[in-house]
Amino acid sequence: AQSVTQLDSQVPVFEEAPVELRCNYSSSVSVYLFWYVQYPNQGLQLLLKYLSGSTLVKSINGFEAEFNKSQTSFHLRKPSVHISDTAEYFCAVSGMDMGRRALTFGSGTRLQVQP
């Protein structure tokens, strides 16, 4: 079984400032890791994922996350946020075991970018 902890329920930040959204997980098996974004009144969209290989993964809109196995973390960062980044961000894990492919989500972090 897996679990995900997102320590911050809300993160207010000014436009063009850097931001970090924290995610820690626990699992008895090796995992795949994901960040999903949910804009107001829209469905969940995949932002980035770690499946294997380089522990630093990047999205097309400037976000990046680093898989840290020793700290069981997958924090999301962006060096300079825009108003349009305002959304709910969900960290998720799935086990690499074949028995189940479902994602386990954290409770989400609401990023509020202020002008």
Add this chain to the structure above:
Amino acid sequence: GAGVSQSPRYKVAKRGQDVALRCDPISGHVSLFWYQQALGQGPEFLTYFQNEAQLDKSGLPSDRFFAERPEGSVSTLKIQRTQQEDSAVYLCASSPGTGQLFFGSGTQLSVL
């Protein structure tokens, strides 16, 4: 269509009424998942299908919840005798088996 389609987009039900929520996954996707997302919370797993086989239904909260995918494509989540605590957004997702899930926009269920 190109994405996961869910209908209806909104559903209002009186307490005790039965409801049926539909999901059309991406064509060719073997895996299909249902999640429940309460207001201000992350999605919670309900059930998982691989083709027509329901391999995991451990997340269904009660025996009032039932899901099916008879031909391995379209899926229906049925809730019998709805209660107020069933009010949530119900999300469907499909996957080609790579570990990445593609989500629909959800059905927002309000039970009065």
